[in-house]
Amino acid sequence: MPPDHDLDDYVDAAVPHRHGGPLRVGLGGPVGSGKTALAAALCRTLGAEYDLAVVTNDIYTTEDADFLRRNAVLPDDRIEAVQTGCCPHTAIRDDITANLDAVELLEDRHPGLELVFVESGGDNLTASFSYGLVDVQVFVVDVAGGDKVPRKGGPGVTASDLLVVNKTDLAPLVGADLDVMRRDSATVRGDRPTLLISLREDPTAAAVADWVREQVRVRVVA
Amino acid sequence: MTAALLTLADARLPAGGHTHSGGVEQAIAAGLVHDPSSLAGFLLRRLQTAGRVAAGLAAAACRGGDPAALDAEADARTPSPALRAASRQQGRGLVRVGRRAWPSPLWDALPAAPHHPVALGAAATAGGLTPRDAAGAAAYLSVSGPATAAQRLLAMDPLTVAAVTARLAPGIDAVADGALRDGLPADADPLLDLLAEVHAARRDRFFAS
Numbered sequence: 049m050p051p052d053h054d055l056d057d058y059v060d061a062a063v064p065h066r067h068g069g070p071l072r073v074g075l076g077g078p079v080g081s082g083k084t085a086l087a088a089a090l091c092r093t094l095g096a097e098y099d100l101a102v103v104t105n106d107i108y109t110t111e112d113a114d115f116l117r118r119n120a121v122l123p124d125d126r127i128e129a130v131q132t133g134c135c136p137h138t139a140i141r142d143d144i145t146a147n148l149d150a151v152e153l154l155e156d157r158h159p160g161l162e163l164v165f166v167e168s169g170g171d172n173l174t175a176s177f178s179y180g181l182v183d184v185q186v187f188v189v190d191v192a193g194g195d196k197v198p199r200k201g202g203p204g205v206t207a208s209d210l211l212v213v214n215k216t217d218l219a220p221l222v223g224a225d226l227d228v229m230r231r232d233s234a235t236v237r238g239d240r241p242t243l244l245i246s247l248r249e250d251p252t253a254a255a256v257a258d259w260v261r262e263q264v265r266v267r268v269v270a
Numbered sequence: 271m272t273a274a275l276l277t278l279a280d281a282r283l284p285a286g287g288h289t290h291s292g293g294v295e296q297a298i299a300a301g302l303v304h305d306p307s308s309l310a311g312f313l314l315r316r317l318q319t320a321g322r323v324a325a326g327l328a329a330a331a332c333r334g335g336d337p338a339a340l341d342a343e344a345d346a347r348t349p350s351p352a353l354r355a356a357s358r359q360q361g362r363g364l365v366r367v368g369r370r371a372w373p374s375p376l377w378d379a380l381p382a383a384p385h386h387p388v389a390l391g392a393a394a395t396a397g398g399l400t401p402r403d404a405a406g407a408a409a410y411l412s413v414s415g416p417a418t419a420a421q422r423l424l425a426m427d428p429l430t431v432a433a434v435t436a437r438l439a440p441g442i443d444a445v446a447d448g449a450l451r452d453g454l455p456a457d458a459d460p461l462l463d464l465l466a467e468v469h470a471a472r473r474d475r476f477f478a479s
C-alpha cells in the first residue's frame with residue numbers, strides 16, 4: 049500500500065459495532081425447525097419483562113406474522129412482516145434494507161422498545177444474519193433433520209451466538225442420537241453455546257429465554 | 271461517467287431494490303408476462319413510462335432542483351398509492367446507504383422518505399456524477415430490477431434475461447438523453463398503476479411491490 053493511502057479514508061468511522069436502541073436478536077435456521085414457535089415462546093416468556101417486538105421474514109404470505117397474531121403472543125402493532133423478494137437470505141444478509149425499515153418503524157412506534165426478534169424466512173444451512181441488522185443471532189435446527197446436521201456445519205451452525213437444537217422429543221422417533229449432536233456441536237462451535245430443547249415439552253423455552261436475558265444484561269452494562 | 275455510477279446502478283447496492291418487482295410479480299400473476307418476449311415487452315413499456323418519469327426527476331434533482339418540489343412532482347405523477355409507497359420505501363433505502371457511501375450535506379435537505387428518483391438525483395450529486403448519469407441510472411434501474419424479479423419468479427434462464435436487459439441499452443440511453451431535453455415528463459401507464467394496487471392487496475406475495 050503506498051504511503052499516501054490513509055485506510056481510514058475508506059472506512060466509515062461511524063459504523064457501530066453494536067446498535068443503539070433495542071437489542072436485536074436474529075432467529076435463523078431451516079424451514080420448519082421451530083423459529084416461529086421459538087419466537088412465540090420467547091414473546092410469551094419475556095413479554096412481561098421487556099418492551100419487545102418481532103419482525104418476520106416470510107418467504108411467501110404472512111404466515112408467521114399471522115401465527116403470532118392469532119396466538120396473541122404480542123399486540124398487532126408489535127409485529128411487522130417484510131417481503132423478501134423470493135430471496136430470504138438476501139434480506140437478512142446482503143441487503144438488509146427492508147428489515148432495517150421494519151425495525152426502525154417498530155422503534156418509532158414504541159420508543160421504549162428494549163428487545164426486537166427478527167425471524168428469518170427459513171432458508172438453508174448457509175444463511176446467517178448480517179451484524180448490520182442484528183446484535184446477536186440464534187440458529188435453530190431440529191432433531192428431525194437428522195443428527196448429522198451439527199457435523200455438517202455451515203455459518204449458522206458454527207458461528208451463531210447460540211445454536212438451538214429443537215424437537216428433542218422426536219429423537220427416539222427419528223433415531224437421532226442427542227449425544228452425537230451435543231458432541232458435534234461442541235466440536236464445530238468451540239466456546240459458543242448450544243442448547244438442546246423441545247418446545248413441545250417446554251413451551252416457555254426457559255433455557256433460551258435465560259440466554260436472551262443475559263444478552264440484554266451484558267449489553268446494558270456495556 | 272465515473273466508477274461511482276457503476277456503484278449507484280449496481281443491483282448489489284444494499285438499497286432494498288431486490289424486494290421490489292416493479293409490477294412484474296403481478297404482471298406474471300395476470301398472465302401478461304410469461305416468457306422472454308412478453309418480459310421484453312413489459313420492460314420496454316415500463317422504460318417508456320415509469321422509466322422516463324424517473325429519469326426526468328432524477329436528472330432534475332441532480333441538477334440542484336428543490337427536493338421538496340420535485341418530491342411533490344413525483345407524487346403528482348404517481349396516482350397509485352401503492353406505487354407511491356414503493357417509491358418512497360426505495361428512496362429511504364437509497365438515502366440510508368447513500369449517506370454512508372457519499373457523505374454530503376445534501377442528504378439532510380431531502381424529505382424523510384423521498385421518492386426514489388429524487389434520492390437517486392441526490393446520490394448522483396453526492397457521488398460527483400452528472401444529471402445525465404442520474405437519468406441513466408434511473409432509466410436502467412426501472413428495468414434491471416424487474417428483469418431480475420421475473421427471472422426469479424419464472425425460473426427463467428438468467429442468460430436470456432441478461433440478454434434482454436443488455437439489448438434494452440439503446441432504449442435506456444435514449445430515455446436518459448431525453449431526460450436532459452424534456453423537462454419533467456409525465457408519461458402515465460394505467461396498467462402499472464392497476465397492477466400495483468391489485469398486488470398490494472394480496473397476502474401471498476414475494477415482493478413488496
Ligand SMILES: Nc1nc2c(ncn2[C@@H]2O[C@H](COP(=O)(O)OP(=O)(O)O)[C@@H](O)[C@H]2O)c(=O)[nH]1
Nearest residue numbers: 079080081082083084085170214215246247248
Ligand atoms: N415435535 C415437536 N414439534 C415442534 C417443536 N417445535 C416446533 N414444532 C413444530 O414444528 C413445526 C414447524 O415450526 P415453526 O415454528 O413454524 O418452524 P419455522 O419454519 O422454523 O418457523 C410446527 O408444526 C411446530 O408446531 C418441538 O419441540 N417438537
Ligand SMILES: [Mg+2]
Nearest residue numbers: 083084112167
Ligand atoms: Mg417461521
